[in-house]
Amino acid sequence: MFRMTTKAGAAVLVTACLLTACSKEAPQNTASSVPPQAAPVQPEQQQTGEALFKQxxxxxxxxxxxxxxxxxxxxxAALRKNNIATADDIVRIMRNPGARMLRFDxxxxxxxxxxxxxxxxxxxFR
Ligand code: HEC
Structure with a gap:
């Protein structure tokens, strides 16, 4: 009888500890993990092709x-006619364009x- 009570008491204690630990950890985890997750937003500076093209x-x-x-x-069709087939060809035109296009160094x-x-x-543009 005494044994059982002790066991039951221990079980309650363990459960209580687990619960306390959980409820203590949960808010701490959320609080501490938000800033590091928000910080690496920096690589966003890499823009998409669409955004760069628009700009x-x-x-x-x-x-x-x-x-x-x-x-x-x-x-x-126009690119093929004018012998522009690859990304290299297009970059070359950006760096060294015809007379009416802006030059992009x-x-x-x-x-x-x-x-x-x-x-x-x-x-x-196909
Ligand atoms: C100020 C206007 C202007 C801007 C800005 C411009 N272009 Fe052009 N682009 C032209 C003109 C005009 C031509 C035709 C060739 C010439 O006269 O320079 C041309 C030609 C081209 C060609 C060759 C197309 C073909 O069918 O022969 C490519 C590729 C090209 N541009 C890419 C770009 C890219 C990529 C950008 C942005 C980074 C850009 N251009 C920005 C005016 C512009």
Whole structure:
């Protein structure tokens, strides 16, 4: 009888401890894990191809067109006709464009972003 009571008492104690530990840990965990999760938002500075294209290109190439020379649009057929097949080709044009296009050097659009834009162009305007 005494044994059983002790066991039961111990079980209650253990349960109580577990519960207390749980209820103590839960809010602490949430509180301490929120700031570290919110902090690494920094890599968000890497913009998508779509955002970069809108920022730098779409004023002259809306929807992949070309406001001053429709034959030099960014659509697949036009690109193929003008021997532009790869991301390298598009980046080369950004770095060294024709007379009417703005020039984008690496200080304005990094190599990484230039290739992100080029991939976006190749995938989006077919
Ligand atoms: C100020 C207007 C302007 C901006 C901004 C501009 N372009 Fe152009 N782009 C042109 C013009 C005009 C041409 C036709 C060639 C020429 O006269 O320079 C052209 C041609 C091209 C071509 C060759 C297309 C073909 O079919 O031969 C590519 C590729 C291109 N641009 C990509 C881009 C990208 C990528 C951006 C953004 C990073 C961009 N352009 C921003 C005006 C612009």
């Amino acid at each position: 730098f290109c779409s004023s002259c190439h809306p929807d992949g067109g070309n406001v001053s020379d429709p034959k030099k649009s960014l659509h697949g 690496a200080a304005t659009i990094s190599d990484r972003d230039a290739y992100v834009i080029a991939d976006y162009v190749l995938k989006t």
